[in-house]
Amino acid sequence: MNYLRLALAVFLFACGTSQTVNDTLVFVRGSDSVGLDPALETDGESFKVCDNIYETLVTYDEETTEVIPQLAYAWDISDDMLTWTFHLRTDVQFHDGTTFNAQAMLFSLGRQFFKDHPHHDIPGAYRYWKDMDMDNIVSGMSVPNDSTFVFQLKRANAPFLSNLAMNFCAAVSPAAVEKYGSDFFKHPVGTGPFRFVEWRKDERIVLDRNENYWSKPAPLKRLIFKPIQEASVRFLELKQGTAQGMDNINPEYIEQIRNNPDLQLLTQPGMNVGYLAMNMDKPPFNKVLVRHALNHAINKQALVDNFYQGLALKAKNPIPPTVWSYNDQVQGYEYDPQRARELLTEAGLSDGFETELWAMPVPRPYMPQPDKIAQAIQADLEKIGVRSKIVQWEWGTYLDKVSQGEHTMALLGWTGDNGDPDNFLYVLLDKTAAKKPAGNIAFYQSDELHDVLVRARASAMRDERDALYRRAQEIIFHDAPWVPLVHATQTAAFRHNVKGFKLHPTGNKWFRNVRINTP
Amino acid sequence: MHLYILKRIVLLFPTLLGISLLVFLMLYFVPGDPAQIMLGERANAETLAELRAEMGLDKPFHIQFYRFFSGLISGDLGRSIRTHEKITVEIFQRFPATFELTFFSMFIATFVGISTGILAAVRRGKFVDLLSMIGATAGISMPIFWLALLLVLMFSVYLPIFPVSGRMGTHIYLEPVTYFYTLDAALASDWAALSNVLWHLTLPAIALGTIPMAVIARMTRASLLEVLGEDYVRTAWAKGLARRWVILRHAVRNAFIPTLTVIALEFGYLLGGAVITETIFAWPGVGRWLFLAVQARDFRAVQGGVLLIATIFVLVNLLADILYAWLDPRIRYEKQTG
Numbered sequence: 001m002n003y004l005r006l007a008l009a010v011f012l013f014a015c016g017t018s019q020t021v022n023d024t025l026v027f028v029r030g031s032d033s034v035g036l037d038p039a040l041e042t043d044g045e046s047f048k049v050c051d052n053i054y055e056t057l058v059t060y061d062e063e064t065t066e067v068i069p070q071l072a073y074a075w076d077i078s079d080d081m082l083t084w085t086f087h088l089r090t091d092v093q094f095h096d097g098t099t100f101n102a103q104a105m106l107f108s109l110g111r112q113f114f115k116d117h118p119h120h121d122i123p124g125a126y127r128y129w130k131d132m133d134m135d136n137i138v139s140g141m142s143v144p145n146d147s148t149f150v151f152q153l154k155r156a157n158a159p160f161l162s163n164l165a166m167n168f169c170a171a172v173s174p175a176a177v178e179k180y181g182s183d184f185f186k187h188p189v190g191t192g193p194f195r196f197v198e199w200r201k202d203e204r205i206v207l208d209r210n211e212n213y214w215s216k217p218a219p220l221k222r223l224i225f226k227p228i229q230e231a232s233v234r235f236l237e238l239k240q241g242t243a244q245g246m247d248n249i250n251p252e253y254i255e256q257i258r259n260n261p262d263l264q265l266l267t268q269p270g271m272n273v274g275y276l277a278m279n280m281d282k283p284p285f286n287k288v289l290v291r292h293a294l295n296h297a298i299n300k301q302a303l304v305d306n307f308y309q310g311l312a313l314k315a316k317n318p319i320p321p322t323v324w325s326y327n328d329q330v331q332g333y334e335y336d337p338q339r340a341r342e343l344l345t346e347a348g349l350s351d352g353f354e355t356e357l358w359a360m361p362v363p364r365p366y367m368p369q370p371d372k373i374a375q376a377i378q379a380d381l382e383k384i385g386v387r388s389k390i391v392q393w394e395w396g397t398y399l400d401k402v403s404q405g406e407h408t409m410a411l412l413g414w415t416g417d418n419g420d421p422d423n424f425l426y427v428l429l430d431k432t433a434a435k436k437p438a439g440n441i442a443f444y445q446s447d448e449l450h451d452v453l454v455r456a457r458a459s460a461m462r463d464e465r466d467a468l469y470r471r472a473q474e475i476i477f478h479d480a481p482w483v484p485l486v487h488a489t490q491t492a493a494f495r496h497n498v499k500g501f502k503l504h505p506t507g508n509k510w511f512r513n514v515r516i517n518t519p
Numbered sequence: 520m521h522l523y524i525l526k527r528i529v530l531l532f533p534t535l536l537g538i539s540l541l542v543f544l545m546l547y548f549v550p551g552d553p554a555q556i557m558l559g560e561r562a563n564a565e566t567l568a569e570l571r572a573e574m575g576l577d578k579p580f581h582i583q584f585y586r587f588f589s590g591l592i593s594g595d596l597g598r599s600i601r602t603h604e605k606i607t608v609e610i611f612q613r614f615p616a617t618f619e620l621t622f623f624s625m626f627i628a629t630f631v632g633i634s635t636g637i638l639a640a641v642r643r644g645k646f647v648d649l650l651s652m653i654g655a656t657a658g659i660s661m662p663i664f665w666l667a668l669l670l671v672l673m674f675s676v677y678l679p680i681f682p683v684s685g686r687m688g689t690h691i692y693l694e695p696v697t698y699f700y701t702l703d704a705a706l707a708s709d710w711a712a713l714s715n716v717l718w719h720l721t722l723p724a725i726a727l728g729t730i731p732m733a734v735i736a737r738m739t740r741a742s743l744l745e746v747l748g749e750d751y752v753r754t755a756w757a758k759g760l761a762r763r764w765v766i767l768r769h770a771v772r773n774a775f776i777p778t779l780t781v782i783a784l785e786f787g788y789l790l791g792g793a794v795i796t797e798t799i800f801a802w803p804g805v806g807r808w809l810f811l812a813v814q815a816r817d818f819r820a821v822q823g824g825v826l827l828i829a830t831i832f833v834l835v836n837l838l839a840d841i842l843y844a845w846l847d848p849r850i851r852y853e854k855q856t857g
Contacts, residue, residue, distance in 0.1 A: 026689050031811070034602050042561075125573060131561050185603065200695070201612045202803030203686060224689050228801040232668065236676060236683045396555035396816070399562055414560055437564050 022516050023221035025498065027509075028234045028243040032202045032227040035185035038170040039112050042127050047167050048509040049205050049225055053095075054170035054190035057086050057105065057149070058161060062510075063502050065271075065323060065419025067161050071100065071171060071191065072149070081156035081460050086149045092214045094173035095195035102143035107174040113138060122182050128168035132417065137163075156458040158465055162418035193218040193512040202227055219500075219515035238263065238493060244516065245501065247492040247509070251309030257493050268503040269313045270490040271322050273424065274366040274413035276357075276377065276483040277442040282408050289347035291480040295333035296340035297384045298377055298483050306376065307369045308488060315484035317473045319424045322505035323416065325469035330477045340384045352385025358402065358410035362395045366413035366488045373485075374411060403437035410441060411485075419506050421469040426453050429476060444481035527837050531830075538829045539822065543587055546818040547580065553600060553816035574600055587822070596823035601815045606823035609808065614827070615698035616686060617804035620796070621789040623720050624728035629782055632732040636739025636778070641766060643744060651736060658733030667726040667799040674722060681722045684801035688715050723800040727793050731785040738781045742774040749773075776843055783839030787832040 033046040038054050041047060059070040069075075072086035092100035111119040112126040113134070129135070137160055140152040153160065163169065176189035188196045191214070194207035205225040209218050226243065228234045231250040237243040239260070249257065249265075257265045278285040278294065285291060300314040313321070316332030344352065359374035360367065367373060374390045381388050388409065393401060402410045417423050427433055431450045433440035449472055456468035476482075492503055500513040554570040555562055571577045575586060590597055596606035635655070639648040675683045686700055687693070691712050693703045701720075704713035746752060747770055755765045794806040805824065812820035 024690070035604075040603070125569060127566070130566055130569075182603075198692070200803065201609070202807065203616075203801075204689060226685065226689065226801070228684055229798050229807065230801070233671065233684050233799055233801060236671065240676065240679065240683055242683060242689075394550045396551040396553070399555050399559065400552065403562065412560065437562070437567070439560075439563065 022518055023219070024224065025220050025222070025245060025511065025514065025516060026224045026226055026237075026243040027245040027247075027511075028226045028228050028237050029246065030227065030229060030231075030234070030248050033199075033205060033225070036188035036196065036199070036205075037185035038167040038172065038188075038190075039108070039126050039129065040122075040185055041167070042131075044507055045227075047507070049207070050167050050170065050188070050190075051192075051508045052194040052207055052223060052511050053188050053192045053196055054167065054172065055092075055192050056165055056167075056170050057088075058165050060165050060419060060504065060506060060508065062513075063504065065162070065505055067165050070165075071105070077460050081158070081458065082153045084151040084153065084160070086151075088147045088149060089214060090147050092191050093212055094171075094176070094189050094191055095210060096173050096176055096189045098173055098175045100171055100191050101146040102149045103146065104174050105149050105171055106141055106143050107177070108172045109141060109169060111177070112168070113141065119177060119181075126168065128166065128417075132163045132166070132168070134163065156460075158457055158459055159418065159420040159422040162420040162423070166418050194220075194223055197222075215512075218512045220511060223511050238495070241495060244498050245492065245494040247490070249491045249493055251311055254309065254311065254491070262496050264494050264496050264498075266492045266494070266501070266503050267311065267489050268505065269320050269322050269487045270365070271320055271416040271419065271505040271507070272366040272413060272488055273315055273318055273320060274364070274373075274411070274485045274488065275315070275318070276485060277402075277407075277410050277412060278481060278483070279405055279408050279410070279441070279443055280445075280481060281405055281443045284347065284349060284353055285408065287347050288479065289343050290349065292333065293340040293343035293347065293384065294381070294386070295480050295483050296336045296343065297386070298380045298485070299335045300485055301335065303373055303376060304486055307373055308486065311489040311491060312486040313489065315486050316477070318429060318476060318482065318484055319421050319469075319473070320416075320487040320505075323419060323421050323424065325421045325466045325473075327470040327473040329470070330473050332477075333480075333483075337380075337383050344384060344386075349385075352387065354387045354389075355408045356391050357381075357388040358391045358393075358398070358407045360395065360398060360411055361392050364413055365415055366486070367411065368488070370411055377411075400437070402441045403439070405436060405438065405441070405443055407441070412441060416506070421465075421472075422453070422457060425449075425469065425472050425476075426457070429481065442481035444479065446475060446479055449475045449479075524837070524841065527840070531833055531837075534833060535826065535830060539588075539591060539826050542822050542825045543584065546816075546821060547583070549816075551816050552576070553818060556816050557600065591826075596826075597819045599812070599817055599820045601812065601817040601820065606820055609820065610805065610823065610827055612698060613803055613805045613808050615700075616802060617790060617793075617797070617806065619699050619701060620720065620723055620727060620793075620802060620804060621786065623724040624789060625731060625782065625786050626728075627724055628728035628732035628735055628785070631728075632735025633739050633778065635732075635736040637743060637766070637771060639736070639740045640743035640747065648740075652740070655733040655736045658729045659737075661729065663726060663730065663793075664795045664799060666729060667723070667796055670722050670726055671799070682719050684799070685719055686716065686802065687712065687719050691715050723796055723802055726800070727789060727796045731782075731789070734781055734785060735778060738778045739774065742777045743770060746770045746774040772846065776847055779839060779842055779846065783835050783842075787835035790831050790835070791828040 029045060031045050033049050034043050035041050035046055036049055038050045055070050057070060057072040058067045061068050071092060072088050075084060075086045077084050088102055094100055111117045112129040114120060137153055137157050138151055139154045142150045144150060171191055173189035176187060177184050180187045186199055193210050193213050195210045197206040197208050199205045207223040209221050211217060234246050235253045238246050257263045278291055280286055304310060304312045304314055317327055317330055319326055357374055357378055360370040378388050378390055402412060414424060414428055427439045429440055429444055430453050431445035434443045434445050452468050452472045456465045459465050490503055490507060494501060497517040498514060499517055500515055554567055554574060554576060558566055558570060575583055598605055599609055635651045639651045642648050671683055674681045693700060693712055694707060696703050696706055700716040701713060704716055752770055755769045794810045797804045797807040809824040812824060
């Protein structure tokens with residue numbers, strides 16, 4: 001009996017010590033980071049942490065993808081758009097006490113760019129540098145003095161500026177990279193508002209406020225990222241108050257969060273698109289009337305209601321409304337099976353036709369239930385006489401086969417990287433992207449669109465680019481290579497006393513302005 | 520006896536070699552190009568070729584096979600494709616979490632299971648017997664995710680006594696020495712941390728221990744009943760020995776061997792990581808890690824992880840065999856083998 005009392009005493013003591021303090025925020029999420037070297041990582045869970053440790057020359061505005069100064073306070077672009085000169089802040093220090101300057105920036109980007117850089121060959125390549133095509137954009141970098149950094153470009157490329165706001169272009173401490181070598185990814189040192197303290201794999205990542213931050217120090221003293229795979233448990237932690245924030249909320253909890261006065265829900269249309277691509281290399285999808293018919297045949301609102309629990313937006317353009325230049329003038333195709341059937345008849349297919357509908361075997365951020373969505377689309381198409389067979393492959397095989405154009409119709413999607421419209425339109429719909437293995441899996445090849453996209457890339461004038469991308473969306477609307485389906489909403493929930501957190505279209509999670517009010 | 524142990528240890532190598540061969544073949548032939556899966560929507564010809572080369576996937580089968588085995592023999596399991604971390608480090612960081620949980624689960628399971636089993640056997644046919652065997656059947660049949668969630672809802676939400684998930688409170692800082700948090704806390708003489716760690720261990724240990732507990736209880740009851748009917752037990756009764764002495768000294772000791780087999784098997788089995796329990800309680804163990812590795816087709820991590828688990832399983836069984844001899848001197852391994 002005495003033992004029982006002792007045990008009880010121990011537990012009560014433990015309970016007593018579990019009080020959380022008001023300057024610590026615990027953020028729960030679905031899985032752990034892979035690594036914390038901003039140039040190496042490719043997954044969102046890694047970037048969520050990196051967002052708070054590292055900074056870039058330029059960054060995004062708090063709520064939009066507009067590019068604003070950060071480590072560079074200003075920049076000049078030469079008339080031919082080939083020389084970009086950045087003027088750096090001189091009051092910035094890394095968390096390890098070393099000084100941030102142009103040399104440090106040259107190190108951070110140079111290790112990704114220069115093949116002979118001592119830190120170029122490491123386990124795991126600089127994937128994002130390559131994915132964003134930086135090797136084909138940048139021709140050289142130089143540092144005339146400690147506070148000036150210069151890029152030479154191979155050709156004019158306006159989206160380049162947005163690339164510089166991405167995690168992979170962040171400044172890392174050269175001294176720390178030298179010290180930790182290929183283990184830097186677990187000893188991250190940057191210039192951001194929080195510094196790295198501890199990482200217990202699959203358990204927690206602890207960051208503390210950077211007291212020597214060049215800008216206003218963060219109100220939070222400590223920020224903890226805790227991975228919890230099971231969605232219901234994640235929600236319970238928030239509900240119990242042992243966590244103060246979470247993201248990727250299961251739709252089933254949305255109502256509970258809305259109705260709980262202790263919690264607040266944040267939502268925003270995500271920077272993504274889920275679409276149905278029609279392979280224009282294969283009949284009958286080479287006929288524009290058929291593509292228009294299919295656009296009228298699919299009930300997108302039903303998809304949003306049934307498979308996203310309302311947490312998505314019907315799509316009419318390939319880019320989501322959170323990306324600048326979104327063309328709201330584009331009408332979109334109304335759900336109208338009658339009109340669809342007429343269009344098919346006009347195309348000489350009054351009896352409909354048989355085809356395949358390929359669907360991803362795995363849930364994606366832009367499409368959580370691809371198999372069920374495929375079934376719904378199949379039923380919609382059946383109504384206009386298009387008999388489709390659903391085809392599924394293992395995920396890797398699926399991607400390979402659609403990039404080779406083996407499909408007739410395929411579901412797929414995209415999550416934007418840098419918030420520039422080019423990052424959707426050029427990679428997914430330009431004719432150069434239709435080369436196999438293709439990113440443009442509709443194999444849509446429009447010279448008119450190509451001309452517009454290339455001009456937009458080469459312009460430094462924001463207004464001109466904006467107009468060109470709006471035009472691009474009209475062209476795409478008319479040619480209808482896809483049925484754009486949805487833009488999935490991103491969600492986050494916090495305790496009601498957490499203030500100052502803003503969802504960002506890129507999915508960045510910044511905690512520098514977040515504070516917890518005393519109840 | 521020593522010869523026997525030596526023989527078993529030598530036999531360990533071909534066993535493990537067979538297992539690694541099997542794992543290699545399985546992962547080689549399973550559909551899905553790891554490079555393609557890793558790059559997802561972003562894959563293009565150039566990055567795909569590059570990543571395949573980096574992973575060594577562009578090499579023919581026999582070269583990949585040779586590389587895998589030569590690495591294995593030199594004790595190098597390579598780096599995880601997903602995280603770029605050394606597989607040995609990945610395992611070293613997570614195995615203590617699994618071991619600690621398994622140890623406490625098995626501690627509870629063994630203690631409660633054996634006591635219940637003895638009680639049920641001694642009171643055969645009585646109410647206690649019926650109740651404990653109903654409990655044991657329920658314990659075996661209960662889906663573990665359901666039990667785990669039920670425990671969380673009961674004892675973390677409605678009666679907020681225990682934490683919802685995790686290995687220790689987010690406010691606790693422990694210098695990681697062994698990664699066994701109970702040990703680390705004890706080493707640091709941090710009793711608040713120790714109680715916090717035990718507090719976090721309770722629910723997952725109960726959830727994970729329920730099935731072994733039920734199995735042990737049933738096995739103890741069955742074998743004890745058998746032994747209680749033996750002649751020598753009747754002799755012991757006839758000698759007029761005390762009830763407690765007959766049961767604990769004569770009967771239980773002999774009835775314990777089948778139970779020990781079960782305990783060893785369950786222990787080895789749980790050490791492989793309990794994916795469901797680890798997932799629900801956000802327990803950073805081997806099971807969940809391996810599960811994620813399989814999902815990402817991180818074949819190097821899967822190979823290393825499976826090999827480790829197989830080794831542990833074989834070792835635990837060896838340990839059980841040695842314990843038999845210690846418990847029952849009639850078992851003389853060298854006579855059997857010689």
